[in-house]
Structures are given as C-alpha cells and as structure tokens.
Amino acid sequence: MRNHDLVFLKQFSMVIAFLVALTIALILAGMYINAQQEPEPNPVAEAAVQQRLQPVGGVYAGSTGAAAQAAAKAAAAAAAAGQVAYxxxxxxxxxxxxxxxxxxxxxxxxxxxxxxxxxxxxxxxxxxxxxxxxxxxxxxxxxxxxxxxxxxxxxxxxxxxxxxxxxxxxx
Ligand code: HEC
CATH class of the missing domain: 1.10.760.10 (Cytochrome c-like domain)
Incomplete structure (x- = not known):
C-alpha cells in the first residue's frame, strides 16, 4: 500500500512539474509574440501630429471664402501701413x-x-x-x-x- 502511494506521488508531481513548465513556456511564447506586434498608435499623439502637419494658412472657398479673403486682405493692408519706415x-x-x-x-x-x-x-x-x-x-x-x-x-x-x-x- 505504501509503495503504491509513493508511485502515485512521484507520477503526480511529475504531472505538476510538466504543467508548470508548460505554463512558463506559454507565458514566454505569449510575451515573444506580443513583442512582435506593432504597438497600437496613441490616438492623442496621432491627433497632435495631424495638427502640426496642417498648413499655416487655411483654404477657403465660396462666400465664406470671399469674406475670409477680404478680412485677410484688410489685415495685410493694416500690417503694411504700419511698415512704412520711420x-x-x-x-x-x-x-x-x-x-x-x-x-x-x-x-x-x-x-x-x-x-x-x-x-x-x-x-x-x-x-x-x-x-x-x-x-x-x-x-x-x-x-x-x-x-x-x-x-x-x-x-x-x-x-x-x-x-x-x-x-x-x-x-
Ligand atoms: C551697409 C552700409 C551702408 C548703408 C546702411 C548705407 N550706405 Fe550709402 N553707401 C555705402 C557705400 C559702401 C557707398 C559707396 C559705394 C561706392 O561708391 O563704391 C555708399 C554710397 C552712397 C551714396 C553715393 C552714391 C553715388 O552715386 O556715389 C549715397 C547717396 C548713399 N550712399 C546714400 C545712402 C542713404 C540715403 C542711406 C540710408 C537710406 C545709405 N546710403 C545707407 C554703404 C551704405
């Protein structure tokens, strides 16, 4: 009877050891696969980059465009007037x-x-x-x-x- 228990314990601990090894292997495999993936883009950073890439001047069309252009012209004329030297x-x-x-x-x-x-x-x-x-x-x-x-x-x-x-x- 005793001998029987010993054999069981030995085999059972081998199964446990195998499962522990398998778990560690799976964790390592998971970490490795994860490292291969491109990181997810950060939406906040993306938006900031898009904003920095915008052209300095806006492009306007239609009647809002005409109004915006007139305003820009008036502003430019005012700036130029201030630039007459001395x-x-x-x-x-x-x-x-x-x-x-x-x-x-x-x-x-x-x-x-x-x-x-x-x-x-x-x-x-x-x-x-x-x-x-x-x-x-x-x-x-x-x-x-x-x-x-x-x-x-x-x-x-x-x-x-x-x-x-x-x-x-x-x-
Ligand atoms: C960066 C330096 C510099 C500044 C600033 C400068 N000059 Fe001159 N100027 C010269 C030099 C050098 C000559 C001589 C060129 C030569 O004869 O080889 C000269 C020559 C002249 C002459 C003689 C032209 C001729 O036909 O012989 C006149 C007039 C003149 N400058 C007027 C002015 C007036 C007005 C200003 C300001 C609005 C001015 N300069 C600012 C460097 C300067």
Missing part, C-alpha cells in the same frame, strides 16, 4: 540717424563719410544719379551701397530726402 517721415536727419549713419558716419565698408572731399565726385555726377544709386543700390569702387540702405520699406521719396539731407550736411 512713420513715413521725409526728414532726412531722422532716417540718416536711424539707418544710413550706421555706415556713412564711420565710413564702414567704404561708405563715404559726410565730408565734402568724399562727395565732390559723387555730387558732380548729378543728384539724379545719386538718388538712383541710393534707391536701387549700387556697387562702386569703394564698396556696396545696399538698395535703400537695406530697408526696402523706405519709400523712394524718403531715400531721396535723405540723400539731399546728406549732401546739404557735408562738412
């Missing part, structure tokens, strides 16, 4: 002090200083040429004069007024 002043001294003087006061990059000697030959070519050179920019022997001193929001009249002020204020 409030549209025709006072050459203001524009010179704020912009042109950066080069012309110290003679940076070959810019002629406000000294009569540096300007004699330039004045001799006539004020129309100097105006044109200042508005359109030009490359001379001394260096590069950038168009409108590098500020395209200056009007032609403002540049002309500044050139005239410079010529009138040579020492």
């Amino acid at each position: 409030d549209g002043t025709l006072d050459g001294s203001v524009i010179y002090a704020a912009l042109c003087g950066a080069c012309h006061t110290a003679g940076a990059g070959g810019a002629p200083k406000l000294e009569r000697a540096a300007w004699a030959a330039r004045i001799a070519q006539g004020s129309d040429v100097m105006h044109k050179h200042a508005i359109e920019g030009f490359q001379g022997a001394a260096g590069i004069m950038p168009a409108k001193g590098g500020n395209p929001s200056l009007t032609d009249e403002q540049v002309i007024a500044t050139v005239d002020w410079m010529v009138d204020n040579l020492k």
Whole structure:
C-alpha cells in the first residue's frame, strides 16, 4: 500500500512539474509574440501630429471664402501701413540717424563719410544719379551701397530726402 502511494506521488508531481513548465513556456511564447506586434498608435499623439502637419494658412472657398479673403486682405493692408519706415517721415536727419549713419558716419565698408572731399565726385555726377544709386543700390569702387540702405520699406521719396539731407550736411 505504501509503495503504491509513493508511485502515485512521484507520477503526480511529475504531472505538476510538466504543467508548470508548460505554463512558463506559454507565458514566454505569449510575451515573444506580443513583442512582435506593432504597438497600437496613441490616438492623442496621432491627433497632435495631424495638427502640426496642417498648413499655416487655411483654404477657403465660396462666400465664406470671399469674406475670409477680404478680412485677410484688410489685415495685410493694416500690417503694411504700419511698415512704412520711420512713420513715413521725409526728414532726412531722422532716417540718416536711424539707418544710413550706421555706415556713412564711420565710413564702414567704404561708405563715404559726410565730408565734402568724399562727395565732390559723387555730387558732380548729378543728384539724379545719386538718388538712383541710393534707391536701387549700387556697387562702386569703394564698396556696396545696399538698395535703400537695406530697408526696402523706405519709400523712394524718403531715400531721396535723405540723400539731399546728406549732401546739404557735408562738412
Ligand atoms: C551697409 C552700409 C551702408 C548703408 C546702411 C548705407 N550706405 Fe550709402 N553707401 C555705402 C557705400 C559702401 C557707398 C559707396 C559705394 C561706392 O561708391 O563704391 C555708399 C554710397 C552712397 C551714396 C553715393 C552714391 C553715388 O552715386 O556715389 C549715397 C547717396 C548713399 N550712399 C546714400 C545712402 C542713404 C540715403 C542711406 C540710408 C537710406 C545709405 N546710403 C545707407 C554703404 C551704405
């Protein structure tokens, strides 16, 4: 009888051991298969990416589109109005002090200083040429004069007024 129990215990524990091993094997197999799957996309992250990919400007059609376009145009015009340089002043001294003087006061990059000697030959070519050179920019022997001193929001009249002020204020 005793012997019988021992045999049963031995076989039963073998069955249990086999089942434990099978369980561990199945867990490992499950983990392995799970690791092979692409992770589920996170809907919140997806939405955020979509939003970042949107074009900056909206596209409108129909009557809402026309209204939106008119509004955008008005906003652009208002922004452009604010961009007339130095409030549209025709006072050459203001524009010179704020912009042109950066080069012309110290003679940076070959810019002629406000000294009569540096300007004699330039004045001799006539004020129309100097105006044109200042508005359109030009490359001379001394260096590069950038168009409108590098500020395209200056009007032609403002540049002309500044050139005239410079010529009138040579020492
Ligand atoms: C980045 C530097 C720089 C700035 C800013 C600048 N200039 Fe000049 N300018 C020059 C240089 C350099 C020359 C000389 C080019 C040459 O003769 O080789 C010059 C030449 C000129 C001349 C002489 C043109 C000629 O026909 O000989 C006039 C006029 C002039 N600048 C006006 C202006 C006015 C007006 C402004 C401001 C709106 C201005 N400059 C801003 C660099 C500058």
